[in-house]
Amino acid sequence: MTKLIFNRRRFLGTAAMTGAALASPAYLRRANAAGGEVNIWTYNDFVPEAFKEQFEADTGIKVNIRLVDDQGKQFNLLAAEAPNPSVDIMTVAGHRFLQFIESDLLAPLDTDRLSNWGKINPTFSESDWSTINDNKWGMPILSGMEVLSYNTELVSAEEAQSWDTLFSEQYKGQTAYVIQDMISIIMLKMGYDGNMVAYLDDPEKAAAIVEEAKQFLIEKKPLVRKYYDGGAELQQMFVNQDIAMAQSWNGPAAALITDGFPLAMTIPKEGSYGFVYTFNIANNAPNADNAYTFMDAILASPEIGAAMTKASGFISTYKDASNYLNDVDKKATSFSDEELANLQFFRAEANEMKYGLVDPAVEAIKAA
Amino acid sequence: MSNDAAARAHSGAVAPGTGERTFWGRLTSWPLYQILMAFLTASPRRQFLILAAFPLIWVLTQHLGPMLQMLRVSLTDAYPVAPGVEQHFTLDNYMRFFGDPIFWQPFFRTLTFAGVFTFCTLILTYPVAYFLARHVSRKNQMLYLLLLLIPFWVGEIVRTYAIMILLGNTGAVNMMLKWLGLIEKPIPFMYTSFSMGVGIVYLTALYMLLPLYSALEKLSKSFNEAAADLGAGAWTRFRRVTLPLTIEGISSGCTLVFLISTGFYATPVLLGGPSTTVFAETIAGFFHVAGDQWPTGAAFATIMFLTALILTSVFQKLMNALRKGDSK
Numbered sequence: 001m002t003k004l005i006f007n008r009r010r011f012l013g014t015a016a017m018t019g020a021a022l023a024s025p026a027y028l029r030r031a032n033a034a035g036g037e038v039n040i041w042t043y044n045d046f047v048p049e050a051f052k053e054q055f056e057a058d059t060g061i062k063v064n065i066r067l068v069d070d071q072g073k074q075f076n077l078l079a080a081e082a083p084n085p086s087v088d089i090m091t092v093a094g095h096r097f098l099q100f101i102e103s104d105l106l107a108p109l110d111t112d113r114l115s116n117w118g119k120i121n122p123t124f125s126e127s128d129w130s131t132i133n134d135n136k137w138g139m140p141i142l143s144g145m146e147v148l149s150y151n152t153e154l155v156s157a158e159e160a161q162s163w164d165t166l167f168s169e170q171y172k173g174q175t176a177y178v179i180q181d182m183i184s185i186i187m188l189k190m191g192y193d194g195n196m197v198a199y200l201d202d203p204e205k206a207a208a209i210v211e212e213a214k215q216f217l218i219e220k221k222p223l224v225r226k227y228y229d230g231g232a233e234l235q236q237m238f239v240n241q242d243i244a245m246a247q248s249w250n251g252p253a254a255a256l257i258t259d260g261f262p263l264a265m266t267i268p269k270e271g272s273y274g275f276v277y278t279f280n281i282a283n284n285a286p287n288a289d290n291a292y293t294f295m296d297a298i299l300a301s302p303e304i305g306a307a308m309t310k311a312s313g314f315i316s317t318y319k320d321a322s323n324y325l326n327d328v329d330k331k332a333t334s335f336s337d338e339e340l341a342n343l344q345f346f347r348a349e350a351n352e353m354k355y356g357l358v359d360p361a362v363e364a365i366k367a368a
Numbered sequence: 369m370s371n372d373a374a375a376r377a378h379s380g381a382v383a384p385g386t387g388e389r390t391f392w393g394r395l396t397s398w399p400l401y402q403i404l405m406a407f408l409t410a411s412p413r414r415q416f417l418i419l420a421a422f423p424l425i426w427v428l429t430q431h432l433g434p435m436l437q438m439l440r441v442s443l444t445d446a447y448p449v450a451p452g453v454e455q456h457f458t459l460d461n462y463m464r465f466f467g468d469p470i471f472w473q474p475f476f477r478t479l480t481f482a483g484v485f486t487f488c489t490l491i492l493t494y495p496v497a498y499f500l501a502r503h504v505s506r507k508n509q510m511l512y513l514l515l516l517l518i519p520f521w522v523g524e525i526v527r528t529y530a531i532m533i534l535l536g537n538t539g540a541v542n543m544m545l546k547w548l549g550l551i552e553k554p555i556p557f558m559y560t561s562f563s564m565g566v567g568i569v570y571l572t573a574l575y576m577l578l579p580l581y582s583a584l585e586k587l588s589k590s591f592n593e594a595a596a597d598l599g600a601g602a603w604t605r606f607r608r609v610t611l612p613l614t615i616e617g618i619s620s621g622c623t624l625v626f627l628i629s630t631g632f633y634a635t636p637v638l639l640g641g642p643s644t645t646v647f648a649e650t651i652a653g654f655f656h657v658a659g660d661q662w663p664t665g666a667a668f669a670t671i672m673f674l675t676a677l678i679l680t681s682v683f684q685k686l687m688n689a690l691r692k693g694d695s696k
Binding site for chain 1: 532537539554556559637638645650661
């Protein structure tokens with residue numbers, strides 16, 4: 001099944017990208033035959049294969065991709081290599097910028113070197129989280145959100161309107177979630193600020209809130225089937241019918257929906273969090289010029305953004321990318337206005353305090 | 369051809385037919401080389417050192433080196449060291465384990481799992497090794513061993529996914545039980561200590577099987593025949609002769625499987641559930657978490673490493689005592 005998903009998505013992505021490459025080779029001609037290489041750390045399917053091949057053929061720049069599956073691991077890898085990293089472009093989630101910037105791991109983004117910068121939807125390129133210390137640090141490419149995804153043959157749309165269903169006795173042993181993400185959602189569900197920005201001046205209250213969320217998840221531990229980490233694991237569990245519903249990122253769930261699996265996703269009424277993935281240039285990147293060439297090329301047309309959405313399941317940040325999605329893709333990557341009203345973005349201001357409390361809580365929940 | 373030239377040609381110093389000196393011929397007649405070789409091979413001790421140099425370098429740099437590095441990291445307060453941060457030596461990472469009971473549960477759970485799974489692996493593989501060593505003809509033994517090795521041609525992850533395909537709700541076992549009419553709803557085998565146990569026993573079976581096979585294969589049949597002549601039944605022969613004489617194989621197999629089981633990470637992550645978190649997952653958590661958590665992870669890894677070593681040493685001592693007691 002996984003192979004079928006992969007093949008179909010790759011086929012769609014390849015078809016879309018071949019069309020895009022044929023229709024708009026101008027940006028690649030401008031890139032000229034620079035040669036050399038560019039090293040990218042990114043998630044699976046974030047760089048469409050057809051685009052990569054076309055870019056390499058037209059510029060002579062070899063694209064080396066190293067897959068990552070976790071922001072923390074990526075941070076540690078980069079910190080271990082600093083101040084002379086092997087990577088040029090990383091994929092950092094917007095709410096994790098601050099940590100990378102404070103550790104001097106990112107170079108400010110020179111948007112003047114990206115002639116296609118204006119092709120990004122300003123909602124993402126000009127929002128408050130994207131500018132820190134008067135600099136842009138990342139080029140938004142895809143946006144995602146924490147959703148409740150559910151097997152439509154086992155769970156009704158009405159039941160999926162609340163996070164409570166994920167913790168109901170009725171679905172005991174048929175649910176899964178990422179503990180760290182779930183703690184933020186539980187805090188929101190309890191009426192608190194899951195970003196913890198509101199408690200920056202009151203660390204005792206912050207600790208009490210995390211403790212409350214931790215106790216809730218320990219109490220509900222007998223109901224959960226699996227604490228998982230990656231999107232592929234989630235897909236595997238749904239396909240094997242090991243679970244009926246899960247807290248997940250919209251990308252992996254959307255990929256299953258476009259493949260025809262009886263799955264749906266929703267932003268429950270208690271609310272949820274969104275995030276934006278960005279391409280960033282590493283401080284002291286060994287091939288910074290090639291990195292800018294690559295980033296400008298991948299921004300060139302909305303077809304590429306649509307291909308990235310088709311391949312990854314996350315929502316493109318490009319203007320007009322949705323014009324190149326078919327009805328099934330649109331269904332898998334869109335939410336009602338009512339649902340979107342419940343969404344807020346993750347923020348970074350209180351991350352140090354938040355994760356200082358959340359990380360031990362995660363260990364405690366696992367150990368309990 | 370003079371006698372000297374013939375000798376040189378015979379030793380390979382001169383290429384046959386051409387009369388030209390070979391590379392080795394030139395090298396061995398080079399005075400500096402001769403002095404160096406005379407120095408290096410002057411005593412058996414020096415010859416041993418030359419032979420041992422490469423393996424020693426390999427062991428020191430590839431095995432001991434990373435462990436020493438892990439030990440060093442575990443004694444620091446920051447790693448990787450961010451620009452502008454000063455690194456200090458500390459024991460706090462070790463104190464964190466002893467001071468916080470949260471971490472004890474996965475630690476002791478891992479040791480319990482490793483002990484139980486080692487015992488299960490022994491019980492399951494001993495009959496296989498016995499059959500192979502005692503009942504399969506010598507000419508077929510290699511073929512059978514090769515057949516048992518086939519699953520080990522692929523990696524741990526692939527074999528773990530094979531277990532998932534077997535035990536999933538839509539897996540082969542549940543489908544078979546449904547087909548036989550024994551169940552209506554699938555049994556949730558996956559993400560439990562059962563599925564994790566099946567995976568670990570499967571992955572470690574060979575490490576138990578080979579030492580057992582080796583011990584059983586060396587066991588002379590005449591011991592059992594003598595015991596039978598003296599009136600010992602099958603169970604008594606096994607208990608009083610075969611088992612004590614294969615205790616070395618049992619000891620080696622159990623040590624290997626126990627040590628491997630304490631360090632498994634991917635299999636518990638893929639097959640385990642919310643209540644099976646093992647210490648390797650706790651350790652990995654410190655390396656995944658962004659921040660200065662590597663030293664804590666390294667300290668915890670050192671603690672598990674030392675504990676496993678101590679436990680296996682005690683186990684080996686017990687087995688040795690048992691063996692000596694039996695041989696009296």
